[in-house]
Structures are given as structure tokens and as C-alpha cells.
Amino acid sequence: MYTQALNQRGEGDERLLEDAAALERFQARIDAEERIEPNDWMPAQYRRTLTRQISQHAHSEIIGMQPEGNWITRAPSLRRKAALLAKIQDECGHGLYLYAAAETLGTSREELLDQLHSGRAKYSSIFNYPTLTWADMGTIGWLVDGAAIMNQIPLCRCSYGPYARAMIRVCKEESFHQRQGYEIMLALSRGNDEQKAMAQDALNRWWWPCLMMFGPPDTASQHSDASMRWKIKRFSNDELRQKFIDATVPQAHFLGLTIPDPELRCVDGHWQHGPLDWDEFARVIAGHGQCNRDRMAVRRRAHAEGEWVREAAAAFAAKHSAQLAAE
Amino acid sequence: MIVEAPASPLARYALRRADDALILGHRLSEWSAMAPTLEEEMALSNMALDLIGQSRALYTYAGEVEGKGQSEDDFAYMRREREYQNILLVERPNGDFAQTMLRQFFFAAFAYPYWLAMMRSTDATLAAIAAKSEKEIAYHLRHSSEWVLRLGDGTAESHRRLAEALEELWPYTGELFAVLPDETALIAAGVAVDPDTLRGEWEATVRAVLERATLAMPSGGWMQQGGREGRHSEHLGHLLAELQYVPRMIPGATW
Numbered sequence: 001m002y003t004q005a006l007n008q009r010g011e012g013d014e015r016l017l018e019d020a021a022a023l024e025r026f027q028a029r030i031d032a033e034e035r036i037e038p039n040d041w042m043p044a045q046y047r048r049t050l051t052r053q054i055s056q057h058a059h060s061e062i063i064g065m066q067p068e069g070n071w072i073t074r075a076p077s078l079r080r081k082a083a084l085l086a087k088i089q090d091e092c093g094h095g096l097y098l099y100a101a102a103e104t105l106g107t108s109r110e111e112l113l114d115q116l117h118s119g120r121a122k123y124s125s126i127f128n129y130p131t132l133t134w135a136d137m138g139t140i141g142w143l144v145d146g147a148a149i150m151n152q153i154p155l156c157r158c159s160y161g162p163y164a165r166a167m168i169r170v171c172k173e174e175s176f177h178q179r180q181g182y183e184i185m186l187a188l189s190r191g192n193d194e195q196k197a198m199a200q201d202a203l204n205r206w207w208w209p210c211l212m213m214f215g216p217p218d219t220a221s222q223h224s225d226a227s228m229r230w231k232i233k234r235f236s237n238d239e240l241r242q243k244f245i246d247a248t249v250p251q252a253h254f255l256g257l258t259i260p261d262p263e264l265r266c267v268d269g270h271w272q273h274g275p276l277d278w279d280e281f282a283r284v285i286a287g288h289g290q291c292n293r294d295r296m297a298v299r300r301r302a303h304a305e306g307e308w309v310r311e312a313a314a315a316f317a318a319k320h321s322a323q324l325a326a327e
Numbered sequence: 328m329i330v331e332a333p334a335s336p337l338a339r340y341a342l343r344r345a346d347d348a349l350i351l352g353h354r355l356s357e358w359s360a361m362a363p364t365l366e367e368e369m370a371l372s373n374m375a376l377d378l379i380g381q382s383r384a385l386y387t388y389a390g391e392v393e394g395k396g397q398s399e400d401d402f403a404y405m406r407r408e409r410e411y412q413n414i415l416l417v418e419r420p421n422g423d424f425a426q427t428m429l430r431q432f433f434f435a436a437f438a439y440p441y442w443l444a445m446m447r448s449t450d451a452t453l454a455a456i457a458a459k460s461e462k463e464i465a466y467h468l469r470h471s472s473e474w475v476l477r478l479g480d481g482t483a484e485s486h487r488r489l490a491e492a493l494e495e496l497w498p499y500t501g502e503l504f505a506v507l508p509d510e511t512a513l514i515a516a517g518v519a520v521d522p523d524t525l526r527g528e529w530e531a532t533v534r535a536v537l538e539r540a541t542l543a544m545p546s547g548g549w550m551q552q553g554g555r556e557g558r559h560s561e562h563l564g565h566l567l568a569e570l571q572y573v574p575r576m577i578p579g580a581t582w
Contacts, residue, residue: 062365069359073566076573076582077400078349078383082376085356089372096365134573134582187582194577298360306363308488309424312481319480 018043030231035161038104046230050160051105052121053232055112058098059123061091062116063295067131068140076134083180084137090173097169101162117300125281126213128289135188135195135202141181143203143210143248149174150244151214159231182251189255196256203252204260211273212281214241220278245271330405333393336509337450339412340519341392342402343507343555345385346413349403350563351434352378353570354421363424370470374431377463384456391452404574408557408564415554416499418563425478425488429496432471436532437503438464440525449517472536479540486541493542501550503529 022041029036036042065088072088075081099109115121126144131137152174155167188199215237227233235243249271252259263274284292333339355375362368386399416434421427442464445457478485504522506514513519534544553559574580 065360065368072356072359073353073569074572076404076580078379078386078403080582081356082379082383085359085372085376085379088359089369089376092365092368092372096369099365184582191580191582192577195580302361302363305361306367306424308482308484309363309367309478312485313477315485316477316481 027229030159030229033157033231034159035164036159037161045226046232047105049227049230050163050232051102051107054098054102054105054163055107055115056122056124058095058102058112059116059121060127061095061098063123063127063299065091065095066295066298067127067129067291068137070131071134071137074134075137080137080184087141087177087180090177094166094170094173097166101166104162113303117296117303119296122285123295124213125284125289126209127295128284128291129205129209130290132205133198133202135185135198136206138181138184138188138199139202139206141177141179142185142251143181143206144213145174145178145181146248147210147213147244149178150240150247154234154240155232157231157234185255185257189257199255200257203257207260208277208280209284211241211245212276212278214238214244216278216281217276242270245273329407330397330401330410332410333389333395333397335392336513337518338389338392340510340513341385341389341453343412345382345389345402346411347417347434348378348385349382350411350413350566351417351430352376352382353566354417354419355427355431357421358427371427374467374470377460377467381456381460381463384459388452388456400574404571408559408567410557411559411563411567412555412557413563414499414502414505415551415560416496416502418554418560418566419496419499420562422492422495423488424474425485426492426495428471428474428478429489429492431467432475432536433496433500433503433533435464435468435471436536437522437525437529439468440528441520441522444520444525447517448519453518468532472532475536476540479537479542489540490542493537493545497545498549498551500533502552502554505552505555507555 023043026036026041026043026046036046068084068088068091072081072085075084099112102112103109112121116123131140149171152167152171156164156171158164158167185199188195218236218238246269249259249264249266261274263272265272283289287293333342352375355371355378358368358371358375360368362371382403383399386402389402390397390399416430419426419430439461442457442461446454446461448454448457475489478489480486504526506522510519514521530544537544554563574582
């Protein structure tokens, strides 16, 4: 569903060790908007940054199945149940081809999953908030997927070819999810008083966490420089956040919902927002969101409980390939 | 608003098949985020989506036949446990992956020849639903057979788990072939298929796969029945409590 702009730890500067001429050629290709492909030479830090970003994105898709999965068995109509199930299936598919894209950089899916399960890798913090009512399914589609699209459309032009191509497909599906979420909100906002209250309550809870999905403000963001130079990232966190707010506020008004920000006002065609609670953001990233432990526990349990199944499949395959070879 | 059982035997017939598909689809959907691999996550969702889709077509048709304006959601969300008429097999809890896959296999090994035969139903709508369902169930049968093979002939642990699943689920397979009194006229008219004509193929499929999976086909034994007449296990009530909770909480709302 989404990759989060996290501050990244500084890396030792391998550029000193790498051939200055190769680096220069690499940067020239980037500047000429050429795509970098798996077998091309690339700086070690470029490889590491992308592996981290793509795998974090994949992890987010996989963990992101849980908050919505919480409502599959309770969806209020068969049409909604099927749509939600299909949406979550899409997210799993995104996870799969993002892991495949990350593998082109030389790290296996098993190793990447191991990083997730051991807590070394992050996923988007938005999934550490609980989904409390059916309206959360609408709000997640509308806002969380909406924010994801803002982040991901520029990634379709990312300098790394496999990631850029994966994002083209992901974005198509995300925009369908976003419309689907908005349509749930539309049905609720045209419904009875209880449904309208449910929609407003969900917006109240998800609005601020969604704004923080774009990551820390530009003044506090340390590592955009290299990503910008390498055209992995093309817009700053604040630029993307502003685009999202400008697109979303009129949609909320159309639904008859109130954005839970008393300071929100339109200045020169842009919506200005009140202060974001970056302490909460830091707390949730640090593991203190309401669902951090639950999300990881479910993921680890699924992996652990599936082990005997994976072993059986491997044993069966080994047995039968040995038989085929003997025949 | 509680929806009463339809008066029309054809509507009731469609409803029973819809209930099988919905309850099994719902059970598969409970696996979300818990599958042993990401590929299997996709496969379980696929099968769940197929089955929920089949239930929607069948519920809608039951409503049309009955002619009282009942929608797919009225049937799914506004009937009580006793009015659901799915077979007991599909409401069995998921258990471990071996139980889920063996349940799927037992059901698909019946549903595949069933829908294939139903393509020749004299009822054009059922025949059309059959044409779509047959393609979907063919995949379910292939997928679940492959897992039964891998689990049976995989490791000692997977073999043990599959053997346990076989013991657990076997008594629920007899009801696949149940015929209710109001269905005999539909069978005579070529609207419905006599499930007894499918028994030989079901047994052959199950025997062949179990044998290749190094498990013996159980013979006979007591068969549980009752789902088709609304006498369910205790498990269905909990499933429906979850499934129906939102529309029951805010009745009459549009979602």
C-alpha cells in the first residue's frame, strides 16, 4: 500500500572507495533520465538505499493487509466483502512484486522477510493504528491509499527500472482502491445519522496520522539529498503533503465531513494545516503505537505456523525431482 | 427484518448452493494474512472470491425466482442459523492448513463434476452460473489436490496432520450427496442434477489423490448430516454472528 518517508541512518561514505569516473558516469545516466537496470553498475549506497526503500514498501503492503483484514468477515454487504477481499489480495500481490524488485538488487525474499520478523526492518507506521469500525475501510482507502498514490506516482519515474515498472502497476491498482474507499465514504455520508457519525469519527481518527505518512517536515528530514540526486525521490515530504491536503480537503467537503483541524484555512489556493504531532509519530515508529505488537505478532505467527507447510512442499519437491532424475 | 425461507423449491435449491459457497468462501477469507506463503495468500483469496461470487449469483437468482424483492444481502445477512442450509462440511472451522486444504479438496472434487453436469440444466440461469463456476472450481480442485499430495507425501509432520484432517473431515463428506424431498421434482425436470450420479467420480478422484498422497481412502463409517435441513454444528452461529453484525446493528441502512 505504501512506503513511508523515514529518516535514514547515515552510511559510511563508500564513494571514496568507488571509482570517481564510474560515479560520474552513473550520475550522468541519472541526469539524462536513463533507467538503471539490475546488471548495471551502481554505487553501493544507491543499492542499499533502494533495497531498504523497496523492501520497506513491500513490508508495508504485507503488514497493511492486517488492519483491513480485520473487517473482511464483517463487511456489511457481499459486494463490499468481495471488494475488500480483492483489495487485500492486491496488496499481497504488490508485496510479492516489490520483494521481486528488491531481489534484483541482490537480497532474497527470505532475508528481507527475516529482517521484518526480527524487527530490523520498518514498515509504514500508519498500520499501527487500529481499525475500529466499517467506516475505517472507507477512510483507509480514501486517505491512506490517497496518500500512498501521492508518494508513488513520482516513483513511477524512479531511476531504478524494476522499481519504477512495479510502481506503474501498483499505482493503477491503488487508484482503484482509493476510489473504492471514497465510494464507501460516499455511501456512509448519504446514509443515516449513525452512518454519518461513523464516517466523521473515522476521519477524525485517521486524518492526522495520514498527514504524517509523508514523513518528517523538510526542515527535519536528513536524507533526501542523495535520494533526490539519484532521482529515487522527486518531491520533498512537505511538497507531497501539501499536494495531498489540497486534493483531499474538497473531497471531504463534498462528503459533508469536517476535517478535524480548527486551523485549516485556504491561502492562495492552498490549504494550510495546523501543527502535526511529531511526538506521536516518533512514538509510533519507536514501537508504541496501539497495534505495533499485534501486527508483528500476527506476521510472526503466520510465518511460524506456515513453516511445516513450506517444509512439506520443499520435501515433496525434492523427493519428486530426485525420482524424475532417476527415471 | 428477518427473511423467511422461500416458497419456491427452485429458489430454495439455489439458496442451498449459495449457502455452501458463501460459508466456504467466508471460511477461506478467515485465512487473510495467515497463509503459509504469500503465493498461498493469493490462492486462498482467489478461491474465497470465486465462492463468494458464486453465492452472490445464486442468492440473486433465488430472489428473482421467489419474486418478493429479496436481494443477495437479504438472504446472506437476514437469515438465522436455522434457515441456512449449507452442508456441515463447509462450516467446519479452518483448523490447520491441512484441514483447510482437505476440506477444499473434498468440496471441489464434488463441485467440479456437479457444475459440469449443471451446465446442461434445463434452467438457463443455473446453466449459466454453472458455466462460470465450473471453470473456477476446476482451479480449486487442481490447487487443493496438489496440496493434498504435497502434505501427504511431504514430511512426517505434514503426513500426520493430513491424516488427522482426514479422520476429522471424512464423516462430513456424505452430506455432499444429500437430496431433500423438494428437490426430486427439480431433478426429474432436469433443472437439478442427482448428486448420486456424481458419487462414482467423486470417489475415484478422492481415492486417486489420497493414494498418491500415501493415505488410504476411508471406507464407509457414520456420516454426519443435518446442515441441509438447518441443523448445524455450533460453529455456524459464531460465523454468522460475525458476518451479519454490521447490518444487524444498523438495520435498514445502505452500505
